[in-house]
Amino acid sequence: MAMLDRSLVDVAASVRAGESSASELAREALARIDALDGELGAFLHVGREQALREAQRVDDKRTRGESLGALAGVPIAVKDCLCTRDQPTTAGSRILTRASGRGYQPPYDATVVARLRAADAVVIGKTNMDEFAMGSSTENSAFGVARNPWDRTRAPGGSSGGSAVAVAAGMTAGALGSDTGGSVRQPAAFTGTVGIKPTYGRVSRYGLIAFASSLDQVGTFARDVRGAAQLLEVIAGHDARDSTSVATPVGGYLEACGRDLSGLRIGVPEEYFGDGLHDEVRVLVKSAIDALEKLGARLLTIQLPHTRYAVATYYLVATAECSSNLARFDGVRYGLRLPESELGALYKKTRGAGFGTEVKRRIMLGTYALSAGYYEAFYGRAQRVRTLIKRDFEAAFERVDLIATPVSPTVAFPLGERIDDPLAMYLADVYTLPASLAGIAAISLPCGLGSESGLPVGLQLVAPAFGEERMIAAAHAVERALDFRGLNA
Amino acid sequence: MLRIAALANLELDEEAIERMTRELGAIVAYVAQLQELDLEGVPATAHGEIKSLPLREDLPEESLPREVALSEAPETAVNGFAVPAFVDEG
Numbered sequence: 001m002a003m004l005d006r007s008l009v010d011v012a013a014s015v016r017a018g019e020s021s022a023s024e025l026a027r028e029a030l031a032r033i034d035a036l037d038g039e040l041g042a043f044l045h046v047g048r049e050q051a052l053r054e055a056q057r058v059d060d061k062r063t064r065g066e067s068l069g070a071l072a073g074v075p076i077a078v079k080d081c082l083c084t085r086d087q088p089t090t091a092g093s094r095i096l097t098r099a100s101g102r103g104y105q106p107p108y109d110a111t112v113v114a115r116l117r118a119a120d121a122v123v124i125g126k127t128n129m130d131e132f133a134m135g136s137s138t139e140n141s142a143f144g145v146a147r148n149p150w151d152r153t154r155a156p157g158g159s160s161g162g163s164a165v166a167v168a169a170g171m172t173a174g175a176l177g178s179d180t181g182g183s184v185r186q187p188a189a190f191t192g193t194v195g196i197k198p199t200y201g202r203v204s205r206y207g208l209i210a211f212a213s214s215l216d217q218v219g220t221f222a223r224d225v226r227g228a229a230q231l232l233e234v235i236a237g238h239d240a241r242d243s244t245s246v247a248t249p250v251g252g253y254l255e256a257c258g259r260d261l262s263g264l265r266i267g268v269p270e271e272y273f274g275d276g277l278h279d280e281v282r283v284l285v286k287s288a289i290d291a292l293e294k295l296g297a298r299l300l301t302i303q304l305p306h307t308r309y310a311v312a313t314y315y316l317v318a319t320a321e322c323s324s325n326l327a328r329f330d331g332v333r334y335g336l337r338l339p340e341s342e343l344g345a346l347y348k349k350t351r352g353a354g355f356g357t358e359v360k361r362r363i364m365l366g367t368y369a370l371s372a373g374y375y376e377a378f379y380g381r382a383q384r385v386r387t388l389i390k391r392d393f394e395a396a397f398e399r400v401d402l403i404a405t406p407v408s409p410t411v412a413f414p415l416g417e418r419i420d421d422p423l424a425m426y427l428a429d430v431y432t433l434p435a436s437l438a439g440i441a442a443i444s445l446p447c448g449l450g451s452e453s454g455l456p457v458g459l460q461l462v463a464p465a466f467g468e469e470r471m472i473a474a475a476h477a478v479e480r481a482l483d484f485r486g487l488n489a
Numbered sequence: 490m491l492r493i494a495a496l497a498n499l500e501l502d503e504e505a506i507e508r509m510t511r512e513l514g515a516i517v518a519y520v521a522q523l524q525e526l527d528l529e530g531v532p533a534t535a536h537g538e539i540k541s542l543p544l545r546e547d548l549p550e551e552s553l554p555r556e557v558a559l560s561e562a563p564e565t566a567v568n569g570f571a572v573p574a575f576v577d578e579g
Contacts, residue, residue, distance in 0.1 A: 384531045
């Protein structure tokens, strides 16, 4: 097996032990990208020289006898909405791209990127995404679609589709994404990788281009649970530059892998297994839940009665927040500018030309939901229903330790299938949105290949706020029991 | 639709307006289901689980140097962001 198809935990260990070098790994990653990415479209930018330079720095450190970090020499891909001081950052949008084609160059690293570098990881490049993370297929990228490596006619999911593809195809050993309503978990499920959405506040958002600030959270992708856990352990923790990042101590996420599940209570919500869930997904998710029971967990049927309102609530809260956050893209401080002699016209022209269809649609919906006369009926109401969804989880977590559900009602869908029907695209997010609205933690891990499609299916484990350790322990145990094989494995 | 587009500072062509009217109509009809819930006495949730937010020391810190802040601006003038002349309508 090639190094990049192994767990990133083992990749880092082999670099620390001197069995492989960071430079070899970076070259292997770049060669895979050269061979595959012309078709897969996972990367918007590959930082070839920067990656080789960083890898050399890690190797030199080892030669000097210095100790290396938890991600020693591990090639990592970073979603293009996270600022990188040495590589352009466009969030998949033309509005952060000059007419010359040059992408916005941030003057600083996002905190999570700085933490990757401090752990001796090698940042390979910036990954494709739905523009400003708005979408569930990566088809809303201004720079072309990404393709699912399991079946190139299908979407890899979104919005962090490029990150998921990079890891699934072994172009990098791990990746960072962002999850506002499922943007890490759903692409992980579609590509047979592991994706973690941490509790809101667990990871700094400094340097993450904001979509919906009360929901956005940086998450991790890897080929296995240990890898995703290790990455989270590196990026998590308080950051004085993000006022919503909490001081709660970071758990031992890697150490949690291997823990015994005896007595763990797992809730199975009825509302997540109703109409609309495809049979091949249902069968695999149920058998993964059975595997948890065999490992010593106790299953309890639970109710989360407001689940059916999650899509409507999310698409009001998130669009309201995005209409406000995206007001900063006005052709004045960075990115695209369409010259006009009057300021209002400059704003309108620049934004009209710079934003894609889905982004405009959401800005319009959010502006409407916040406008005088409609605010209370739409945004105000959605915020109160959000409370009910949060209370559903609070009540459930009085009885259970974790909740097990599907990630998406279907396997990866064909490219083009839903792009002209925004509501159909939104409805498919129904299983990932509730945990986002409640601000709690969730993980997606592969639980097999569908019997009809032969494509990966994801299991979602949802934990109470800051319950990442127990969630990771259970995910790791079920991963071992199911023995899912990723691509190239 | 034109009023919302003006509030959002978005220039939309006729085709986009027509398409947006149709699509947003369907989405607004869907989200209207929230009207059926009795929300008497239910408070709003503005964000997730945040129990305490540590504050840093209230001391001045270095911020982005002016030339760095201006380095990505499409147009600059006299050490600032350049914009066309405008009249405050307020």
